[in-house]
């Protein structure tokens with residue numbers, strides 16, 4: 001009975017409550033967010049941001065009423081709408097060992113072996129799915145003539161961290177070992193991802209450099225990656241702290257959700273209370289505002305006084321996972337970084353994670369790794385997920401996916 005009542009009750013609550021929530025969200029959006037000059041299509045962005053906020057409120061109401069979990073509401077919405085069938089592609093759901101994947105292949109026969117691309121989707125480790133990225137994955141498959149394998153890793157917190165890395169790595173190794181089965185040249189497999197997915201890419205490429213039994217990863221493709229959990233005062237974090245759609249505290253909020261930690265720690269983590277002085281000192285040479293070029297610091301940035309940081313051992317105890325190399329691939333040592341494959345790296349100007357990308361770019365270049373860098377000057381974090389939605393999308397989403405695809409095509 002409950003099974004039937006739940007969707008009906010959910011729909012009723014939504015019908016009555018949602019319009020009100022949307023108006024409230026629009027108010028919050030205008031009152032609390034800042035849209036810097038030069039940002040891509042600001043009015044449309046406000047609308048999307050208000051929608052995002054309303055999903056939070058709506059999800060919280062449904063969770064309070066014990067109808068649905070907030071995260072499930074967010075997951076439902078971010079799955080997007082399925083596109084029409086594409087007769088030129090063969091799309092299959094498969095298992096690589098115990099890891100679920102979705103494989104996209106051009107139907108047109110190829111006389112030579114194709115290149116391969118593994119894709120790890122974004123969504124803060126807690127939402128997003130291969131469905132959310134369906135349009136992007138099809139586009140890359142067609143335009144770059146690549147066999148694309150998208151990994152359906154289990155989302156947190158139900159699937160505890162760091163299972164996401166384990167599953168993505170397993171899928172990568174399986175694809176490399178069985179490339180022949182898909183008419184793929186195992187020496188031409190690249191690994192790509194966006195946001196937290198790009199974090200997984202960075203880490204897995206680091207883990208794979210020591211594997212002599214596998215072909216080398218051909219390239220890594222990092223689209224607005226998050227790469228460290230130590231410094232949330234980097235210039236981009238300050239400059240974009242109130243830019244939609246990911247506020248500075250939103251990052252930590254999802255971080256806590258992902259790691260199954262209480263969100264009451266958000267303020268302490270934002271204030272860097274989780275970082276012991278020794279760790280701050282150790283990684284200062286790789287993660288510090290001084291390493292960000294001056295041209296990125298003109299807009300609203302204040303250097304932070306280290307004397308202001310107050311270390312709280314109990315916060316460190318709870319959050320120390322985010323200071324490990326798994327969560328923070330920026331902390332990997334030089335002898336690993338210098339073995340990394342050629343890299344495509346995309347950063348967005350209006351993104352709190354911009355400087356994570358810029359810092360990794362510097363580390364790669366300092367270690368002699370070739371980097372193709374694209375900076376989307378008008379873009380916000382996560383915008384690519386709207387690629388392929390026509391007038392509901394943004395020009396910056398199109399540019400990001402096209403530039404990424406061009407790099408993959410030329411591999």
Ligand SMILES: *[C@@H]1O[C@H](CO)[C@@H](O)[C@H](O)[C@H]1NC(C)=O
Pocket residue numbers: 157158159160260
């Ligand atoms: C998440 O944490 C809660 C308590 O804090 C615990 O009961 C639950 O089992 C944890 N979930 C997972 C998947 O580890």
